[in-house]
Amino acid sequence: MNKEEFGGVIVYLNSAYDEQPDKAKMSVYFDLLGIYDLDKAMKAVKAWVTSSPFYPKVSDIINLIRESDGVSLDLVMKELHSVISLGAGQSFSSKSLNPVTAIILKELGGKANIGSMSEDKLKKEVNMKFKYVANEVINGGGQISTGTQTGLSFQTLREVGKQ
Structure with missing residues (x-):
């Protein structure tokens, strides 16, 4: 996923939690989530938003991506x-x-x-x-x-x- 697509994922996430993480944190998120397909990342973010009242750690999103592919x-x-x-x-x-x-x-x-x-x-x-x-x-x-x-x-x- 490129930075523009990643931006859309983060806008969705930030809107759901009314939060604005700093640039350093977003850089870490992009480094670790950028390797995944946009659809997989967005699906994982949506699953997190519907199930948790707290902003996710990047590992939470990665675990959801892996689980959705049957990998744990x-x-x-x-x-x-x-x-x-x-x-x-x-x-x-x-x-x-x-x-x-x-x-x-x-x-x-x-x-x-x-x-x-x-x-x-x-x-x-x-x-x-x-x-x-x-x-x-x-x-x-x-x-x-x-x-x-x-x-x-x-x-x-x-x-x-x-x-």
Whole structure:
């Protein structure tokens, strides 16, 4: 979304709460929300306005965008735990997983590797990758400037995108 479109989102938000955040705060909002499609951002802002009497933090809006696309940290952890719970020799299809889960599973070394991690280490590793992977999947993947910024490769994003 460009700055003009973002301005429309903020005007709507500010009108709903009769608030005028400062330029520094709006700069942060644009930096973090500007990567999303206008329709997704506006839908999330409208959902927030109808459900909360308080001005949102930028993370509140981002979480609503992710949830509207069926992407949440809880879902990823739940799916990873279901993969871990499969017995030796039992298989699963990565096509049955959320694309975010599939990418994170691959990046963490697969079923055997995550199965050997402690719960704390697994949560930490997933949490570190989740935001970047979720944003890439929501925005259509393959848009990481260096291809390795998050440890993801363009190949991984393309493979999951085909599923």
